[in-house]
Amino acid sequence: MEHRPLKAETDTREHLVVIGNGMAGCRAVEELIARDPNRYRVTIFGAEPRVNYNRIMLSPVLAGEKSFDDIVINDAGWYADNGIALIAGDPVAHIDRDTKTVTTRSGLAESYDRLLIATGSDPFIIPVPGKDLPGVIAFRDMDDVDTMLAAADAGGDAVVIGGGLLGLEAAHGLSLRGMKVTVIHLMPTLMERQLDEAAGWLLKNALEARGQTILTGADTAEIIGTGKVEGVKLKDGTLIPASLVVMAVGIRPSVALARDAGLAVGRGIQVDDHMVTSDPAVLAVGECVEHDGQVYGLVAPLWDMCRSLADGLVEQPTGYRGSFTSTKLKVSGIDVFSAGDFSGGDGCEDIVLRDASRGVYKRVIVKGDRIVGAVLYGDTADGNWYFDLLKKQEDVSDLRDLLIFGQAFAAGGGAADPKAAVAALSDDAEICGCNGVTKGQVVSCIAKGAHSLDAVRGTCKASASCGSCTGLVENLLALTLGDDVQSGPKTMCKCTSFGHDDVRREIVAQAMRSIPEVMQKLHWTTPDGCSSCRPALNYYLLCALPGEYVDDQQSRFVNERLHANIQKDGTYSVVPRMWGGLTNPTELRAIADVVEKYNAPMVKVTGGQRLDIFGIKKEDLPAVWADLNAAGMVSGHAYGKALRTVKTCVGSEWCRFGTQDSTGLGVRIERMSWGSWMPHKFKIAVSGCPRNCAEATIKDFGVVCVDSGYELHVGGNGGIHVRATDLLCKVANEQEAMDYCAAFIQLYREEARYLERTAPWIERVGLAHIVARIVDDEPGREALRARFLYSQSFSQDDPWAQRAEGAEAEHHAPMARFIPQGETA
Known part of the structure; x- marks a missing residue:
């Protein structure tokens, strides 16, 4: 992939050539442009056939939490x-x-006035038999992720x-992708x-x-296999x-190119405080460099280096003086933070907090009234604060x-005040480590x-990567702006400036009929959307055009496809379904x-009064559904954004x-409403008396x-945040109960935002709005009911066993890469 501006040969500016299109090389160019955008003509060479992306976010891509487009x-x-x-x-x-002059592998030659080497690091491969299998x-890169x-x-x-750090993130991602994972670690303690x-x-x-x-x-003794890897043998x-x-197992600075060019190399390419090498015309930055005897493999020091390098290129005096480092583990649901020296020793005092019920462990190491180290597990919210105190050696x-x-x-002073906490941070305290x-x-x-x-994410990138600093940024917004913080409707995702309500309205107003048409007419900023907007667009089109829009299965979460x-x-x-x-x-x-x-190892009764069959292999899913369908059993949509179950008690027949x-x-309600796709999961219950054995008052309906x-x-x-129902009304007979149920479902389907459950929807629009549309407006209720039954006449015709036939091909479909592979119920 090559991109060159027009008429570069007539540009008389100094030519800066950058070797390395990664985070350090491009960040250095960003810093240079911010200081003097017209000072240099810039050419960047990259080993990968891609634009610059956030390498530290490869782990979420492997885990299915982000796509490649999300980390560009x-x-x-x-x-x-x-x-x-x-x-x-x-x-x-x-x-x-x-x-x-630099020469590429293909023979392309390019002259330079100043050269910046940002070749990063190479992975260390332990020299055991079988390592080349x-x-x-x-x-290390996106190609490795694709291989995994x-x-x-x-x-x-x-x-x-x-x-x-890297090994555990790789193991987490592979485990989420369905592989059985074993982590081998030489030392007795992880990380x-x-x-x-x-x-x-x-x-x-x-x-x-x-x-x-x-x-x-x-x-590890050896890696075994004939023609390909088959196992690992320990000593x-x-x-x-x-x-x-x-x-x-580790990384080494990538210095071969610099060494062959005769530059001074120790553990890394040796540089001064402005990242200048032993050749004044050549600079180096990032994981490939050695500064004052230190090499760094974390991202924060890279940013410090890039700022000092850019200062030097525009003849500003600030120089690099080394970095303190901190570490966070990017494994969803596990919070780990570490900074400084936690070895302790003479003159050190350990302050430790353990909360077994919350799974929290905190240890701060103090020496001479100064923090020298911190280890946090389970609650890392104060990591940046401890790190700031450590760097500044505050008393x-x-x-x-x-x-x-x-x-x-x-x-x-003993009372938790998050805003006061962030207000107390100094201006140079790090908010976003990524x-x-x-x-x-x-x-x-x-x-x-x-x-x-x-807007903050789009301007200075704080909170735009892993998101762990979002709370700090929100507190800074509140402190700086007070009531002027813009907290209006959020956009669907970063692909568009439209919110969910705007998109729904425009689909109907402009009579749009497909996802590509929506993206084109509403000026999507990405070519194919992402894992956030595609499922939402698919649902909105399906809801707006029943019987006409062809459901795009590759824009659904994997559990709905299978x-x-x-x-x-x-x-x-x-x-x-039962x-x-x-x-x-x-x-x-x-x-x-x-x-x-199919040798299923477990069958379990669910909370929704169904039987859950565990341990089915992916390749067996089409046959499993065919066997169940032969007995008249259809999908329970137990993990779909759809009606899941209607829970009942035995009522007057037995009780x-x-x-x-x-x-x-x-x-009767379940047969009427099954197969109806929703903005989110939807649960119904019918209790035979006020004793409420079916728990009807914590259901969507x-x-x-x-x-x-x-x-x-x-x-x-009845989920993480339990919410009791609101009383809608009282009706006299079963048919009215079913009619009101159909109208309520359709109103929810037409008005709620995708992934918005009924509880937050009602709290957003108000119960009075629901009552006015369903209880007070009889013609309106009948129209809602009619639209619901019309859409059901299409959605319930599909043979659910056949829908599982996509299991074999789903990973080869063009859009499969956008959809998370392990979304939970």
């Missing part, structure tokens, strides 16, 4: 807008310092050698350079609870099967009694007009036959307290039978 830092437009020539996929192979890879994704699609076992023994133990337990096998104190004789081996004697409880308590953004830069960005979180949910061992669970929770001998025999035929036929009504009729309840939620 500088797209093609950035190079064009700044007149930068990009030659990607053709790495520089030789530097001739005498003629000031196909299937043995490192974890292909291996995960094929299934099998993976071994990750190295229990450091031993960043964590003490206690935090390492907590981390090991958490990872093992997620299904990974963690072997510490384990030494104690243990043999671990593997179809993929990821080496993540913490006055905070000693409150120090371990965090900044909010210390700033508030992008090297300080508090002062965020405040300056806000002062210049970035009055919302999205009618099954991936489990942590890579198998799937299947839930067939109307109202009722079943019969034929259905039970069909389930039993499937369990035996001595029952007032109405709750079971029969539940069956609930019916409570009473002597005089049926109470209808809406907007309940």
Whole structure:
């Protein structure tokens, strides 16, 4: 891939050639442009055939939490807008310092006035037999991620050698992708350079609870296999099967190019405080350099280097003086932070907090009234604060009694005050470690007009990567702007400036009929959208055009495509529908036959009165659904954004307290509403009396039978944040209960935003709005009901067993890369 501005040959400016299109090289150019955009003509050479992307976010891409488009830092437009020539996929192979020329692998030659080397680092491959077998890879770039994704699609076992930061992130991603993962670590403690023994133990337990096998104190003897990797043998004789081996044992500065050019090289390319090498015309920055005897493999020092390098290029005096480093683990649901020296020793005092019930461990190491190290597990919110105190060597004697409880308590004198905490940070305190953004830069960005979180992200990049600093940025917005913070409707995603309500309105107003048409007419900024907007657009079109719009299966979450949910061992669970929770001998025999035929290790009764079959292999899903469908059983949509279940009690048919036929009504409601796609999961219950055994008052739509009729309840939620229903109204008979239910579902489908459950929807629009549309407006209610039944006449015709036939081909479909692979219920 090559991009060159027009008429570069007539440009008389000094020519800066950059070797390395990665984070350090491009950040250095960004800093230079910010200081003097017209000073240099810039050409960048990159080894990969891609634009610049955030390498530290490869782990979320592997885990399915982000796509490649989500981690691009500088797209093609950035190079064009700044007149930068990009030659990607053709790495520089030789530097001739005498003629000031670089030559690429393909033979392309380019002269320079100033040369910047930003070649990064090379992975260390342990020299054991079998290290060159196909299937043995490192974890350094997007090509490695693609290789791991292909291996995960094929299934099998993976071994990750190295229990450091990168190795654990690789293991987490492969585990989420369905592989059985074993981590081999030579040292007795995971991440031993960043964590003490206690935090390492907590981390090991958490990872093992997620299904990974963690072997510490384990030494690799050889990688075995014939023609490809088949396993790893340890020095104690243990043999671990593997179809993929990821080496993540460390990195080394990439210095071969510089050494061959005759530059001074130690552990890295040796540089001064302005990143100038032993040749005044050649600079170097990033993981490839050695400054004052130190090399750095973390991102924050790179940003410091880039600022000093840019200062030097425009003849400003500020120089680099070295960096303090901190570390965060990017594994979803596991919070780990470490900074400084936690080894302790003479003159050091440990302040420790352990909260077993919350899984929290905090240790701050103080020496001479100064923080010298910190280790946080389970609650890392105060990591930046401790790190700032450490870097500045602040006297913490006055905070000693409150120090371990965090900044909010210390700033508030013992009362938690997050705003006071962030207000107490100095302007040069780091807010966003991923992008090297300080508090002062965020405040300056806000002062210049970035009055919302999205605006801050788009301007100075704070909170634009892993998102762990979002709370700090939001507090800075509140402190700086007060009531002027723009918290209006959020955009659907970064692909568009439109919010969900705007998109729904425009789809109808402009009679749009497809996802590409929506993206074109509404000026999407990405070519194909992302994993956030595509499922939403698919739903909005499906809702607006029943019977006309062709459902785009590749814009659905994987569990909706397969009618099954991936489990942590890579198998799937299947839930067939049982109307109202009722079943019969034929259905039970069909389930039993499937369990035996496909060796399912577990069958469990769910909270929604269904049977969940666990341990089904992905390749067996089409056959499983065919067998169940043959017995008349259809998908329970147990993991879909759809009606899931209608829970019932036995009601008046069997219960001595029952007032109405709750079971029969539940069956009729479920048969009426199954197969209806929703903005989010949707649950219904019918209780036969006010004793409410079916828990109708924590469901999205609930019916409570009473002597005089049926109470209808809406907007309940029994999840993480429990919400009791609001009483909608009371009706006299079953038909009215069903009519109101249909109208309510359709109103929710037409008005709620995608991934918005009924509870927040009702809280947003108000119960009075729901009552006015459904209870008070009889013609309007009938119109809603009619639209619902019309859409159901199409959605319930599909043979759900056939829908699972996409299981074999789904990873080969063009849009499959945008959709998360392990979305949970």
